[in-house]
Amino acid sequence: MADTRDARPPTDEETAPLLQDVDHPNADSQPQRSSFASIMHEPLTPLTKVLLVVTLLFLLLSSTFIGLFAGAQHKLNTGHGGDSPATVTSTVYATATQTQTSTSTSTSTVSVPGPVPTGPPEDPACLSADCIILSSSILSSLDSSQDPCENFYDFANGGWLKEHPIPSDKGVYGNFEALAQQNRRVLQDILTSDAYVSPSTLTASYDEQLMKKLRGLYASCMNEGKLNELGTEPLAAVTNNIRKLLYGETTVVGDKAPHILEKKITGLTAAIAYLHTRGIGGLFETSIEGDVGADPNFMTLWFSQPELGLPSKEYYDEDSFVELYQEVLERLLITLSEEEEYIDAPELSATRSEEVVYQERLRVWPPWPWPPWGGDGDDDDHDGDDEPEPMDPEKAHKVAKNVIKFEKAIANASLDLDILYQDPIATYNPVPIDNLTEQLPQIDFPEYFAAFTPRNYPNTAILMSVTYPSSLSAILNETNAETLEGYLVTRAALALAPYLGYETEAWKAVRSLEERLKGLKKGAVGDRAEFCTTEVESALGFATGRYFVNETFAGDSKKKGTQIIKDIIETFKSSLRHLEWMDKESATAAAEKADAIRVKVGYPLSPDTENPASIALYYSRVEIDSETFLENILSSNANEEYLTWQKLGKQRDPETWEMYPSTVNAYFNPPANEIVFPAGILQPPFFSRTWPGYLSYGSFGQVAAHELTHAFDSAGRMYNQHGKLEQWWTNATSEGFKERQDCIVKQYSEYTIDDGKGGVIHVNGNLTSGENIGDTGLIQSYRAWKAQYESGLANGSEYLLPGLNFTREQLFFISFARGWARNIKTESAVARVRTDPHSPNQYRVDGTVYNIPEFAKAFGCSAKAKLNPPKEKRCLFW
Incomplete structure (x- = not known):
């Protein structure tokens, strides 16, 4: 469990x-x-x-x-x-x-x-x-x-295991997975039925709102033709914003997320806030949970290490996995670089000369000056006289290699998982926010918090590792611009490529890594309807839960x-x-x-499964008007981050x-x-x-x-x-x-x-x-x-x-x-x-x-x- x-x-x-x-x-x-x-x-x-x-x-x-x-x-x-x-x-x-x-x-x-x-x-x-x-x-x-006294697991399950081989598109299949699949079939019937009759005429309009969002998200996922037609463009729009924020070309972190107030911040803080407000990890992780040392019901900021591109630090020492991972990162960097050359150019340029300058800018990795958070502008790869370097395969190879080196340094600075999961004493370290800022000066934390628009700003953070912030700061100081940019871009790509069409290069690249890590049959793709139902459940789970409960949780269960x-x-x-x-x-x-x-x-009961008005309010900031599946997912992710940060500084809601x-x-x-x-x-x-x-x-x-x-x-x-x-x-x-x-x-x-x-x-x-x-x-x-x-x-x-x-x-x-x-x-x-x-x-x-x-x-x-x-x-x- x-x-x-x-x-x-x-x-x-x-x-x-x-x-x-x-x-x-x-x-x-x-x-x-x-x-x-x-x-x-x-x-x-x-x-x-x-x-x-x-x-x-x-x-x-x-x-x-x-x-x-x-x-x-x-x-x-x-x-x-x-x-x-x-x-x-x-x-x-x-x-x-x-x-x-x-x-x-x-x-x-x-x-x-x-x-x-x-x-x-x-x-x-x-x-x-x-x-x-x-x-x-x-x-x-x-x-x-x-013999049940020697191998009870095999005695009790051998027949089932023999009759239920692993599907070629999956790495694992058991009774938990079989039941989850069965539950998704119930949800799929709900998402694809012609109509839903609300139990009460008083709540019918709210059920109609919820069903419109659920079915809209499902439809945008199922429209494979549209996804392939859009290609990598939706992902490139995200990575393009990351680049612009990182180098100060734009200051609007809340773009395409209307519920997030537009906060004008620049540099690394802006770029990482942009990722985190959309549920994409990188550099560090923040969460909101009770202060277990003082008042467990007072919701407080927790600061921890991030997830890695590979499943665990052991993989970074295995050459075969590192080689594949590097190849995947290279493919992502090249395809996104090619796509970004044409993203938003007319909107960003008032004249043709500005557009040319902008396009030229996109072909330079990294733009100058660096670092974006200040400093004297020194960089190992630029002395001010270098010619712009295009994003060619050789450059992508170099950047990908350095990104992996950067990630490995983060992995080595992270706590071992047995400490992270099993030692609540070692992972409870409250400090003033000023202390966190001193340890990690590359991030302007007041500006970072502002991107989430919390109602209460934290004055304390609980560090799950007392050494990680300062270790991350040291790693950043030793990392050049192109490596950090490559890291942020590929973090977004790894997270979002699965929402693109199957014909896109980005989807294929990320899928090849997943096949190797999970042992999937090469090229085997599961049922699209099952995938889309899973994503709708993940994005709007309290809404799907209302209708799932109505269908399956009857009587005195x-x-x-x-x-x-x-x-x-x-x-x-x-x-x-x-x-x-x-x-x-x-x-x-x-x-x-x-x-x-x-x-x-x-x-x-929070949101209240029995009350569609409560659920409709919970998802009121989620916009599912777009045919672009990835944009709909980002809207849902942003809503979850927004609601999470609204808990900060409040007492725990016991019904959540x-x-x-x-x-x-x-x-x-x-x-x-x-x-x-x-x-x-x-x-x-x-x-x-x-x-x-x-x-x-x-x-x-x-x-x-x-x-x-x-x-x-x-x-x-x-x-x-x-x-x-x-x-x-x-x-x-x-x-x-x-x-x-x-x-x-x-x-x-x-x-x-x-x-x-x-x-x-x-x-x-x-x-x-x-x-x-x-x-x-x-x-x-x-x-x-x-x-x-x-x-x-x-x-x-x-x-x-x-x-x-x-x-x-x-x-x-x-x-x-x-x-x-x-x-x-x-x-x-x-x-x-x-x-x-x-x-x-x-x-x-x-x-x-x-x-x-x-x-x-x-x-x-x-x-x-x-x-x-x-x-x-x-x-x-x-």
């Missing part, structure tokens, strides 16, 4: 969901089956005939699935790597009557063949069509040739999802009293923090979200002390309001437990119940936690992935420690399920599925593992292991159950099994 530390700080019940949930019999009774004998004695009315046929079909399907599973079960019983099954000691586990919630149980043991799933309970199975389909989907995901979360919170609080490493004082404080966590499910309703993800925000679950993830295979409890708690329950546990992970534990950064555990408890954290760092650091070159890359246990600890929360979901098991059994919500020769306990863990099914290209896997604070999915499954004794008990694992280690090797947090 996502965590707001990973990225920059994405009711009335509705009816008739478009995505059909899996139904089950009435919760007040056990599933009822028809009596075949009684039917035979009734007159064969048309209705009786229909019912008879339906009954026969259900029986036939049931027997077929049971027969198929019997063969698979036979393979499982004899397929543990030897000629005959081993005899091991296994726990006798009685599913129908087990109610104990403690992790310490008294058990009896017998010698049985295994390890194999324990026998199915004798309760009658649900034989409805939906139950049969759900059972079939579980069976088809399994690989019974795998929100109520049932919230109940699972609350059950897990209560179970977590109960478990705190039994932790040997946590003293009573710290346990009491942890329970108070758990009680104080704000739970958000489904969709936000950092994800859209259709997002397949969830997050914990430490300063706000909140856990958030969009409607997008509250869909199968993660959630259905009609599923039996053991599936619901195994799938969505693990999502909820993961986010809750983030509040007490390696970084989250440093924030108190109010979101303030302080020491609120006793020293003894902190030491006990640190021992377990060291344990899990060591465990995951031993895991490896293939590097694609005949070697391996180790998982960064420090970088992933927070997420790995979050995954240990699965035990809380298991305990929460067991705590409600008897009542669930009584009301029919623990019904069995046909053909599944597994206990409910086993199906709980299978349901957990299925959510993490994912095929991934080697290149994408390498990029993720270097940059992602989440471990590879295989280890998120096997590494998690390794630390849960209840898993080994459920599957009767041998004491020698890989996933049943001795207690001293387990990292037991909870």
